[in-house]
Amino acid sequence: MADPIEEEIKREIADNKIVIYGKGTKERPMCGFTRETVDFFDRYGYPYIVIDALQNMPKREALSRITNWPTLPKVFIGGQFYGDTDILDPMATNGELVELLKKVFEPASVAS
Numbered sequence: 001m002a003d004p005i006e007e008e009i010k011r012e013i014a015d016n017k018i019v020i021y022g023k024g025t026k027e028r029p030m031c032g033f034t035r036e037t038v039d040f041f042d043r044y045g046y047p048y049i050v051i052d053a054l055q056n057m058p059k060r061e062a063l064s065r066i067t068n069w070p071t072l073p074k075v076f077i078g079g080q081f082y083g084d085t086d087i088l089d090p091m092a093t094n095g096e097l098v099e100l101l102k103k104v105f106e107p108a109s110v111a112s
Contacts, residue, residue: 005062013076017104018048021063022073026050033084037073040085040092046105078104 013019020037024030026049029038034050041048053060053072064070067081075082077100082088091097 003062005058006066009059009062009066012049012051013079016047016049017078018046019076020048020050020073021053021059021076022050023052023054024050025052030054031072033071034073037075037085037088040088044098044101046101077101 018041020026020034020041022029022031022034022037024034026038029035029050030052038050050073053063053074060072063072063074067074069081069083071084073084075084075088082091088097091100
């Protein structure tokens, strides 16, 4: 039988192009790293959600199992796990992140 918490996480990731699992919310980050990640994504202007995993230990444990990443925040873009700003900052610097966001948010052109 599937783990209901893991199923919930999979739905959240499938339903949102950018998901940040952090400490607190977008409006009220509860740690500096979550605040840094919120500020980071605010620069790009694409919609994203922040899901508070601070108070939900079973969800935090499931996320750590799924990602093999022990700390929060955990960022998913287009259904793929990308870590946190330690990973995203270099991607932003070399232009890779902008290309990824365009690919995730802009519909693929249809060949005529």
